[in-house]
Amino acid sequence: MARKFNIALSSRLSPFQKFYLLIIAGFILGPFIPLIIQSFAFRWAWPDLLPGTWWLEQRDRAMVPLAWDYVLSPYSRVWEATVNTVLIGSIVTVICLAICLPAARVLAREKFRGKSAFEFFLSLPLIVPEAAIGIALLMMFIRLGLAGSYVGIIIAHLIPTIPYMVRMLTAVYQGLGRDFEEQAMILGASRWQVLRLVTLPMLLPGVVAGALFTFLVSTNIFLLTFFLGQGQIVTLPTLLFSKIAGGTLDASAAGITLIVTLPGIILLIISERFIKEEAFGKGFGN
Amino acid sequence: MSVSSSIASRSGAQERMTARERRTRFWQMVQLVPIMAILVLLFGGALVLAILQSLGFAPWFGVNTFPDFSYFGALWGSSTFWVSLGLTLYYATVSTVIALILGILLALALVKTFPSKTFYKYLYKLPLMIPYTVGIALAVLMLSNGGMLSRLAAFFGLIDDPAQFPQILKTHYGWGIIAVYVWKQTPFITLAVYAVLLGIGRETEEAAAILGANRRTIFFRVTLPQILPGVVSSTLICFAFNVGAFEAPFILGGGFPDTLPVVAWRYFNDADYTLQLQGMATVVSIGLVAGVILFGYLAAYRRYERRMGRN
Numbered sequence A: 001m002a003r004k005f006n007i008a009l010s011s012r013l014s015p016f017q018k019f020y021l022l023i024i025a026g027f028i029l030g031p032f033i034p035l036i037i038q039s040f041a042f043r044w045a046w047p048d049l050l051p052g053t054w055w056l057e058q059r060d061r062a063m064v065p066l067a068w069d070y071v072l073s074p075y076s077r078v079w080e081a082t083v084n085t086v087l088i089g090s091i092v093t094v095i096c097l098a099i100c101l102p103a104a105r106v107l108a109r110e111k112f113r114g115k116s117a118f119e120f121f122l123s124l125p126l127i128v129p130e131a132a133i134g135i136a137l138l139m140m141f142i143r144l145g146l147a148g149s150y151v152g153i154i155i156a157h158l159i160p161t162i163p164y165m166v167r168m169l170t171a172v173y174q175g176l177g178r179d180f181e182e183q184a185m186i187l188g189a190s191r192w193q194v195l196r197l198v199t200l201p202m203l204l205p206g207v208v209a210g211a212l213f214t215f216l217v218s219t220n221i222f223l224l225t226f227f228l229g230q231g232q233i234v235t236l237p238t239l240l241f242s243k244i245a246g247g248t249l250d251a252s253a254a255g256i257t258l259i260v261t262l263p264g265i266i267l268l269i270i271s272e273r274f275i276k277e278e279a280f281g282k283g284f285g286n
Numbered sequence B: 001m002s003v004s005s006s007i008a009s010r011s012g013a014q015e016r017m018t019a020r021e022r023r024t025r026f027w028q029m030v031q032l033v034p035i036m037a038i039l040v041l042l043f044g045g046a047l048v049l050a051i052l053q054s055l056g057f058a059p060w061f062g063v064n065t066f067p068d069f070s071y072f073g074a075l076w077g078s079s080t081f082w083v084s085l086g087l088t089l090y091y092a093t094v095s096t097v098i099a100l101i102l103g104i105l106l107a108l109a110l111v112k113t114f115p116s117k118t119f120y121k122y123l124y125k126l127p128l129m130i131p132y133t134v135g136i137a138l139a140v141l142m143l144s145n146g147g148m149l150s151r152l153a154a155f156f157g158l159i160d161d162p163a164q165f166p167q168i169l170k171t172h173y174g175w176g177i178i179a180v181y182v183w184k185q186t187p188f189i190t191l192a193v194y195a196v197l198l199g200i201g202r203e204t205e206e207a208a209a210i211l212g213a214n215r216r217t218i219f220f221r222v223t224l225p226q227i228l229p230g231v232v233s234s235t236l237i238c239f240a241f242n243v244g245a246f247e248a249p250f251i252l253g254g255g256f257p258d259t260l261p262v263v264a265w266r267y268f269n270d271a272d273y274t275l276q277l278q279g280m281a282t283v284v285s286i287g288l289v290a291g292v293i294l295f296g297y298l299a300a301y302r303r304y305e306r307r308m309g310r311n
Helices: A001-011 A015-029 A032-039 A067-072 A077-111 A115-127 A130-144 A150-175 A179-186 A191-220 A223-229 A237-243 A250-269 B003-054 B070-077 B079-110 B117-123 B132-141 B149-154 B177-200 B203-209 B215-244 B247-252 B260-268 B275-305
Strands: A041-043
Touching: A001 A041, A015 A077, A015 B079, A015 B117, A015 B177, A032 A041, A032 A067, A032 A250, A032 B132, A067 A250, A067 B247, A077 A115, A077 A150, A077 A191, A077 A237, A077 A250, A077 B003, A115 A130, A115 A150, A115 B003, A115 B215, A130 A150, A130 A223, A130 B003, A130 B215, A130 B275, A150 A191, A150 A223, A191 A237, A191 A250, A223 A237, A223 B203, A223 B275, A237 B247, A250 B132, B003 B117, B003 B149, B003 B275, B070 B079, B070 B275, B079 B117, B079 B215, B079 B247, B079 B260, B079 B275, B132 B149, B132 B177, B132 B247, B177 B215, B177 B247, B215 B260, B215 B275, B247 B260, B260 B275
Parallel strands: none
Antiparallel strands: none
């Protein structure tokens, strides 16, 4: 009995859990090892576990562009795609923040009729299939002349980013409480002073988290960019798609895959400090 | 000061209060307008246009037979549509269920204390941070007949020709597609469940253990009911995404008959632009199917919550 009790309560990992964590690490990280190798391979015939000829051995007499030379050259459009991705992501984040901050404040603090219906409406973009939104929006944007333009893509990116942003900012406002602002007002601060000296500094960590996450979602969007960009605007996900659409992965495609992974890794390292698991704990439309 | 005048001034103050209240209420609504406007215009506009077009309203192509149900009729009348629908739902469901099981197991491990915990808290979020196309590239590299798993099988002497490796990609079993979804969505579900686990703490589990419950009972009777909100919201999002996803089935799928989003995209890019109306009927069908399933799921969950006496 005592032994069973200990097992049930233990805060240590069971042997199965240790094994499971190793499997998960292999499942997530494992595929990146051959990916890195592939990007440096020159010839990699089938049963070999390592390339028969490495890129460096063939540097001087290569007829075709070698993987990293090609990836880093303007022909691959990697630089253009990176600039587009960052640009679109930043503008989307700023607009999203501007729209969601006031709404989140009201949602966190006020009660009004139809509030739960409104909250459900706000999370609707997450549960309507993206393909349906994408194609229907494309028809609308072709009529409006927005298809294949930055404006069109930025507007479309607002749809999947708004629900996350509103949710995260609402959580921030709920945690903030009203007391500090009221105290500042009682002490004679003006509305502007309250906003600048009290609200904003206290909101900042949460706002940074929301902004980072929105940027992340925007840079990962493939379908809306692909459908609405009409091939005229490449971002990192759509560039990679065009490289692997044939179902094969050569050395240059492996290089581009690694480049596309980089922003995510950078964001992961930055955001771990800001994005807290707790912000996602809220259920749906309850 | 007479009594009547004091009453009059008090009611005046009350009126001023309600006027101020009305003003703040008005300002609150104003703050909600931008978000509302964007979603209604984009969402509502797209929805109305899609439905109108799928019912034969497209004057810009010289087609206007509204209301005309022949596009839905032609679509729902063909057997390939139902095969496509079945494939779409099969990929979406299987990958969501696998990701859910893996995600819960991972979240339960992450609440424990262990030396490499910080490392794992970074690691498990990695797939969340990168596009699906990266996952697809990794699937091509690992799972294709000339890929790494096939090479490993040859290394251990299990096969001696790439053709002997079981075909995983480009079949209608869709294990390549499912692998990509699972790889990308297990972290998402883990995140949601882990967040709830952190929120509820361990007291209830401890109480159950003291009362003599074993680990299985604790999980199914104590932990699972408490993490259910996180489970439901994250699986809803994953399932809806999988139903509407395009890139993985397009690259890793088995070809004709394709999943519904790919079918819609093909109709839409056909040289015969009147097929766009058929494509719109497909799009509306995707929305309808997803809507019905998700609504049913939510309704079942609500009923469960009510039975548990939570709402």
